[in-house]
Amino acid sequence: MWMSYIQPSVTVMTDDLLRMESIVKTFPGVIANDHVDLTVRRGEIHGLLGENGAGKSTLMKVLYGLYAPDEGTIRFDGEPLRLDRPQDAIDAGIGMVHQHFKLIPRLSVTENIVLGSREPAAPFRQENLGDGPLATLRSSGPVQAVASRFSLGLDRPKRRISDLADQYGFDIDVSAPVRELDVGQRQRVEILKALYRDVDLLILDEPTAVLTPVEAERLFETLERLVDDGLSVILITHKLKEVKSVTDRVTVLREGEDIGTVETATVDRSELARMMVGRDVLFEIDKPDTTVGEPVLEATGVSAIDDRGVDKLSSVDVRVDAGEIVGIAGVSGNGQKQLAETVAGVRDPTAGTIEISGQELADAPPEEFVAQGVSFVPEDRHEHGCAGDLSVMHNAVMKDFRDEQFGDSVLFDYGSVGDFASELVDDFDVRGVSDVTANCAKDLSGGNLQKLILARELARDPELLVANQPTRGIDVGAIEFVRERLLEQRNRGTGVLLFSEDLDELFDLSDRLLVIYEGEIVLRTTPEETTREQVSVEMNGGGDAQVAVADADPADAATRRAADGGRSEQ
Structure with a gap:
């Protein structure tokens, strides 16, 4: 529990908005974060750089209340922070845009943004009641309680969301269903969702993974405007060009460990790559x-x-x-x-x-x-490249399971299949696999899943x-x-x-x-x-x-x- 390792202390005011100290997070057989430190200053874009599976997203999920750390402390705005759920992070002023968006396609932009933060229905707001009997009822609570439970009251939040979109140059119809938006617009909806909640720190997890180069440039322009308006941003990425072009400082993780934090302007791409992978690239x-x-x-x-x-x-x-x-x-x-x-x-x-x-x-x-x-490496590795709920072993042979090396027409030789899958994992350096029969494809990081798919397709020669x-x-x-x-x-x-x-x-x-x-x-x-x-x-x-x-x-x-x-x- 958090209470076992957060030490009571007085508030400390510095230029540091966030301090994460000695964060440890483990999963069965894996140390995702091994005593990681991260400090983010007010008004900076801070890069969190590392290979796929280095522990970047895990660390940020700890900060966002999705995971409870095993050890370590977090201070936000100088005060110890306890996070039992994402709402605690939002209440503290921390927002997160996930790599895989958390939007409901059939709902409008406005409805997606206000979900979880209900507004009173327009007829029951204080400014619309005057001095009549409804105002008396409102002050006693039952009418407002019923109205707020069954209505989102979208007029006022819709105006505010439109103002935010205009302020940051988002070309979005806030009344449009999310299903009609392209991927870049959907990402901007996620950012608007965080801004609507008045966050002080915005976490972006691999934000350009699904964007075109032009959309990525628009995103970076938006981040600069956000920082100019006083926000701090953590940019989770593995792309060196992005780090060099948009961040002020960068912290590098490798295999769950904190390699160090550097001023971006003082290092080149080769040095960052060496920090990431431990060798020249x-x-x-x-x-x-x-x-x-x-x-x-x-x-x-x-x-x-x-x-x-x-x-x-x-x-x-x-x-x-x-x-x-x-x-x-x-x-x-x-x-x-x-x-x-x-x-x-x-x-x-x-x-x-x-x-x-x-x-x-x-x-x-x-x-x-x-x-x-014909072998095929599809654009969407999660939807079309694998069967996420099946094991690494099953995914490794799904196109050639009828091959005689894996058994005859009646019996499936799991021993041979397991050996074959293990060889592919080793040959293609697919990390995060402790047991090819137990680990599922969906549990692999994006880069390691891509290497598994490529291994399967190329093994067919x-x-x-x-x-x-x-x-x-x-x-x-x-x-x-x-x-x-x-x-x-x-x-x-x-x-x-x-x-x-x-x-x-x-x-x-x-x-x-x-x-x-x-x-x-x-x-x-x-x-x-x-x-x-x-x-x-x-x-x-x-x-x-x-x-x-x-x-x-x-x-x-x-x-x-x-x-x-x-x-x-x-």
Whole structure:
């Protein structure tokens, strides 16, 4: 209990708004926080940096009252703080925006924000009662008690929320249902929810994990305005560029331990990376030349709709040869998701053909794509990449459980499956797994779950790997690991179709580049023949690039590429 380790003391007034001292939090078999210290000053943006699974989110959940620490003390605004639940943190002036938003889609923005802090219904507010009998009843309590129980009374909070949105430049209709908002707008609703409760400290847990670069820039501008108005912000992240661009100081955690706190301006990315992972990290990876082979993917005239029936792809042609990485660049929402799912066999095209190693599969079920050697790393690892409630072992073999190495057609050899899963965990450095049969996929951190999914897909030695945002939301060490594995697979002869919103990643890894805009391929090029500026312009629909005409003879990939400089495409 908290009372066993909070020491009574007098209030101490300093520039420190928050002091967390020697925080310890353990789970069965795991020390998530090992005597961690964290100090946040008034009016600063403080970065909390570390690899996936380093203990960042756990520490903040302790601060927000979601977890009770095993040891340690917390002082807020100079006074000891006891937190038994999130409401205690909110009452103290601490707000938190979680990585996975806590919103109800069918309710409006205003309704989501005021949930948990009811306002009196308009007819029963004191200012609307005058001196009549209702005013007397109100003062005695029963009418107001009934009204406040059964009505949210949204007029006044709606005006206040609109004012807050205008003050911080949030372009949000506060009457709109949350389900109609894009992901960036939903995040701003979460921030508004905290501001509505007049917090002094705002915690943001991996806030850019689901944002486009443009949305991330808008978020950082908002944070600067919040700090100018007197708030303090804790930014939980593993992205070094974000830390360098927006924070004043940064505390680094590694494997649950506090490595230290530094002034951001005094360190560079390499030093921060070394603090995070305990070694030097390569930001640029050598990409050796390889010999490409026959096409493993030939998609011609592919069109597709999204889940709402809206056209998202319009007669797209894509070819990937064995032993090459073809990068797809585009701003989120321009058809990348539908293209990835269509060529991976999990979304039916409305038109066009899809050949995998010469086999036409456009109308085939997903298992036919799997049998033909297609592996898929989806954009959303939690919803589409794993079965969260199943064990790490089951997730490791879910595409190949019928393989004879795991038993015959009747009996499942759990021993062989467990050994196989353990080997993948070790080979891909999937942390947080003490028992592959007991630990569930949903209990892994984002980066470690991504490595498990990648391990499963690459262990199949696929003909074609469709990788949609494979490094989104993972730390710098895991990014280095994933990129190296993609290049290794390419060097082994796999064709890789890589979707990414990170232009540096696309330029570093891709042999050829395609730009998609509003469901159409608007540029075909190579990293050597273009610039990031040109690709960025095309991504936003501002270019006039000409798409090269496909060669008549698709058989000789090497000859074709030499003849047209890598631009032609089937």
